[in-house]
Amino acid sequence: MHPEVVVPDKADDVKLVERIAGGDADALGELYDRYGRVAFGVLYRMLPGPEAAEEVAQDAFHSVWRQARSYRAERGSVRTWLLAICRNAAIDWRRTRGKRLEREVTIEAAAELLSDAKVDERVVDRLRAAHVRAVVGQLPREQREVLALAFWGGYSQSEIAARTGTPLGTVKSRVRLAMNKLRESLEDER
Amino acid sequence: MNQERHPTEDLPAYALGALDRDEREVIARHIETCATCARDLAQFEEALFEAAAVGAVNVDPPTDLRTRIVLRHRGARVPSATSWSDRAIEFLRSPVPAAVPIALAILLVVALGVVGASRQQADSYARALAGVADGRVVALAPTGANPDARAAVVIPTQGSPYLIVRLPAPPTGKAWEAWVLKAGSSGPVAVPAGTAERGDVFTLSLSAPLGAGEGVAITLEPASGSAQPTTQPVLLVEKT
Numbered sequence: 279m280h281p282e283v284v285v286p287d288k289a290d291d292v293k294l295v296e297r298i299a300g301g302d303a304d305a306l307g308e309l310y311d312r313y314g315r316v317a318f319g320v321l322y323r324m325l326p327g328p329e330a331a332e333e334v335a336q337d338a339f340h341s342v343w344r345q346a347r348s349y350r351a352e353r354g355s356v357r358t359w360l361l362a363i364c365r366n367a368a369i370d371w372r373r374t375r376g377k378r379l380e381r382e383v384t385i386e387a388a389a390e391l392l393s394d395a396k397v398d399e400r401v402v403d404r405l406r407a408a409h410v411r412a413v414v415g416q417l418p419r420e421q422r423e424v425l426a427l428a429f430w431g432g433y434s435q436s437e438i439a440a441r442t443g444t445p446l447g448t449v450k451s452r453v454r455l456a457m458n459k460l461r462e463s464l465e466d467e468r
Numbered sequence: 469m470n471q472e473r474h475p476t477e478d479l480p481a482y483a484l485g486a487l488d489r490d491e492r493e494v495i496a497r498h499i500e501t502c503a504t505c506a507r508d509l510a511q512f513e514e515a516l517f518e519a520a521a522v523g524a525v526n527v528d529p530p531t532d533l534r535t536r537i538v539l540r541h542r543g544a545r546v547p548s549a550t551s552w553s554d555r556a557i558e559f560l561r562s563p564v565p566a567a568v569p570i571a572l573a574i575l576l577v578v579a580l581g582v583v584g585a586s587r588q589q590a591d592s593y594a595r596a597l598a599g600v601a602d603g604r605v606v607a608l609a610p611t612g613a614n615p616d617a618r619a620a621v622v623i624p625t626q627g628s629p630y631l632i633v634r635l636p637a638p639p640t641g642k643a644w645e646a647w648v649l650k651a652g653s654s655g656p657v658a659v660p661a662g663t664a665e666r667g668d669v670f671t672l673s674l675s676a677p678l679g680a681g682e683g684v685a686i687t688l689e690p691a692s693g694s695a696q697p698t699t700q701p702v703l704l705v706e707k708t
Contacts, residue, residue, distance in 0.1 A: 303541040310534045318533070319524030332530055333607040339537045340615070344547050354510040361517040365485060374594040402521050410522045428486035429520060435486045450481065457480030457512055464515040 291356035292349075299346035306343055313357060314339075317364045323430055324368040338367040365429075372432055413463040421456035424449055474498075474505055483512035532706055536609045544612060592669040593618055593634040608684060608703035619703045621674075621684050630673045633686065635702065637667025643691045648676040649683030649706065656683060656706075663693050681707050 291312070297305035317338060321331040341363045349359055402410065414422060427433045427442075435453060439446040475495045481487050482495045499506050597605060603624035608631075610617045618634040631646055638644055643665045647658040661676040661684070678684065685701040687694075 299546055301544075301546045303538050303544070306541055307534055307538040310537055314529055314534060314537075315526075316521050316524050318529035319527055320520055322525045322527050323523070328527075328530075329604070329606050332533060335529065335533060336537060336540070336607075336609055340540065343541050343544070346546060352510075353506060354513055357521065358510075358514050358517040361520055362513060365517075365520075369485065402518060406518075407522050410519055414519055414522075424486075425484065425516075425519075426523075428481075428484045429516070430523070433486070434488050435481055436488060438486070450477075453481045453484060453486055454477065457484060457516070460515040460519060461480075461511050464518055465511055 288355055292351050295342075295346050295349045295356055295359075298343060299349070303343075306339060309342065309356075309360070310339060313360050316357075317360060320361055320364055321368055324365070324432065325371065330371060334364070334367045334371045337371070338364040341367060369432055410464065413460065416463075417456050417459060418452075421452045421459075424452045425456050425460075428453065474502065476505075476508075479505060479508055480512055483509055483516055530707075536611070536704075540610055540612045540615060542612060544615060593632065596632045596669055596671070604708075606684075606705055606708045608686065608705045611701050611704055613700060613702045617686075617702050619686060621678070621705065621708050623678070623708065628673060629678045630671050631684070631686075632669070632671055633664070633703075634669045635667055635686070638665060638688055638691075641691050642688055643693065644672075644686055644702075645689040645693055645697070646672055646674060647685045647687065647697060647701075648674060648678050649685060650679065651682070658685065658697050660693060660695065663689065663691070665691055678708065683707055 291309075294305050294309050294312075298309065314335070318331055318335050321334050321338070322328065325331050325334060338360075342360060345363070349356070353359075354362075417425075423442075424435075424438055427438050428435070433441065435449045436446055438444070439449045442449075475482070475498055478487060478491060478495060482492065487495070495505075499509060597620060603622055606621045606623070608619040608621065614635065616634075620632050621629055622632060623629045633644065635644055643663040645663045646661040648661045649656040649658055651657075659676045661674040661678075662672050664670055664672050674684070683704070683706040685697070685705075686703040687697045687699045687701050689698060
């Protein structure tokens with residue numbers, strides 16, 4: 279039998295960030311308890327190996343510490359804020375610290391937005407994860423591919439166009455359609 | 469709300485991080501002053517990062533990562549949230565005594581020098597790491613004594629492991645000393661592995677053998693070196 283999974287409450291998340299903003303390092307640890315695993319999992323997929331993911335995870339939580347006072351709840355959830363910080367830290371790593379060959383994630387490796395891995399239910403509960411999978415699964419393959427290449431691979435629209443031999447206008451259109459669909463479908467039941 | 473054209477078409481790609489640098493900067497500036505686009509962006513990001521959370525690899529982070537993150541920040545100061553632009557506006561609105569501009573001009577020159585030197589150090593460190601041709605690179609974590617300290621162990625496919633380090637110059641009579649942490653019956657045993665009396669960005673060859681999975685630490689010691697660490701590590705990785 280699985281232990282009961284408690285999905286963090288958004289208001290509690292905001293209180294945690296307020297404590298971090300007040301200089302409470304233990305609150306940073308509690309935020310790590312909630313989202314450290316998924317943050318590491320995102321970085322692990324964006325970067326070439328566990329060492330890089332570990333290094334960038336530390337940088338990202340340091341950025342959380344530094345930016346805690348700038349967090350604005352009306353601009354998004356703590357989970358999104360933290361994962362955006364992780365994504366930006368990974369992009370920085372790729373540009374400045376990654377060895378030349380490591381900076382690039384191959385088109386094949388990045389080409390699918392979702393993985394088959396079990397989701398951390400403290401971050402997204404099982405039903406919601408199934409819904410997200412269904413929404414993403416309904417996107418045309420080409421749209422899923424551009425999302426994945428941009429997000430996991432770090433490719434810009436013009437790079438995707440060049441590497442896949444697709445007209446830039448088509449890539450832009452696929453990004454727009456896919457993101458709008460994600461937004462509409464995932465916002466509805468939130 | 470500002471009067472520019474809303475970048476509605478490009479906002480999804482901006483949220484996705486798929487714009488080139490110039491396009492990104494234009495939209496970032498717009499969002500700072502446009503509540504409508506900021507709200508739209510937030511909705512795109514909520515959806516995208518929820519999908520990312522489902523798409524993440526389900527893998528255990530290193531067991532000591534939480535401890536290192538917390539220890540690094542215990543007792544550290546949280547920077548002010550007020551943006552530089554807000555602070556500049558606030559400053560310009562306040563009355564200024566006559567001597568202040570001169571003092572500020574001097575401070576600005578000094579500050580520019582410090583910032584320039586600091587950025588140069590960060591760039592040199594990044595270049596040094598980027599120049600590693602092969603092998604494995606394992607970062608040491610700053611422990612809080614010097615949050616800006618950086619070091620990484622380079623374990624080449626051929627040849628001896630070495631450190632790439634970014635640290636300030638040690639005080640007179642002191643040196644940075646590297647240690648290889650070997651497993652002992654009652655905890656890790658620190659074996660001296662070289663000293664450096666310099667600062668900035670430098671490399672330091674490990675004079676002690678580094679076995680698979682052994683840790684590395686750097687402490688501040690007397691320039692003559694110590695047989696055992698006498699201060700807390702400024703940089704540490706428990707397992708390479």
